[in-house]
Amino acid sequence: MIPAVTGPTGAGKTSVAAALAEITNGAIINADSQSVYKYFNIGTSKPPAAMRKTITHYLVDFINPGEQFSAGDFVLGARRAIKKIRKNGKLPIICGGTGLYISALKDGISPIPASSEIRDKIAKMTTAVQLETLKKTDPEMYASIDKRNPRRVARALEIFRITGLPPTKALKKNFIEGIPLKVFFLSMPRTELYRKIDERVEQMLEKGLVREVRRILEKGVAPGASAFSSIGYKEILEHIKGNVSLREASEKIKFRTHLLARKQEIWWRKKRAVKINVLGKNPMAISAEIVKILYNNELSSGEKQEDI
């Protein structure tokens, strides 16, 4: 089975996946929604260049900052990468913190793409009108949808416009089946995790996050580019504009990263994942633990997955 290493930011996914790749002769497929972007290196904690020389990485550092990348793109790309890695006789390892991406790969996804053209049109309607339209086209979806969440509502309508079918039906059509994945969730106590996150944010600044943002802007990347919406970049942008001090920006980055970490935990709390406590353990020990579980599970058919 394919292992997927996930967990909150700062838990050490990158080094664990690297260690795992070393002992299993594996290649890594990135499942982090921000690390796909080019030039955004420090703030996204991409796997370092040296690591990428010895271990093959897929879906990292290959999208232009202005372009959109989505769960569907990830699934398609990951499936291709898995095939290729297997052909080379290696073990594919998924690594990243974007729960939706990993879940989509594992459980499948419907192949309805995003259309910025349609999205723009829908955006011109008020939410009330959007809801009205949805109510008429798909009462079932209307009943279950979070009506206060504009993105949900807009996407439902988008699906309708693209397929001409009620979203509930469209989502079941031509479904891209999932791939069996064994999800390993690296975990550590909150207080410890928050401490590590804060430390890491300081390190990012020392490494020159501000400089990186300046360079990206000099390249002509628009401040509104989707890659700039990620934690660390948004705040530094504000600092460069002169709206906040560097200190304020770094505080904000820390707090927003805490929130992110919590969201990442919540995502897997009720889903099947093997929780691995990483506090005080080194990457090699952790990856050895993962190998052991992977190997045991392949021998015994019984599922022994813990809840988080």
Added chain:
RNA sequence: GGACAGGUGGGAGAGUGGUUAAAUCCAGCAGACUGUAAAUCUGCCGUCCAUCGGGCUACGGUGGUUCGAAUCCACCCCUGUCCA
């Protein structure tokens, strides 16, 4: 020593007699979420019991005015700025 300004819940910060357990923001906590997901959205957030709801303690301290005070008065303590 003198003159102002101010002390509000974990933090910032509204509130100048009742509808205020006290706006708002931040932090914290609990969630939703199948193509923007590091996004978007929701709930809780003094304390105790509790289903609606109810009790208790709260706006530096102590006393007072009042049917009623975070809000008015007196004194005291502390903080900031300015003058000596």
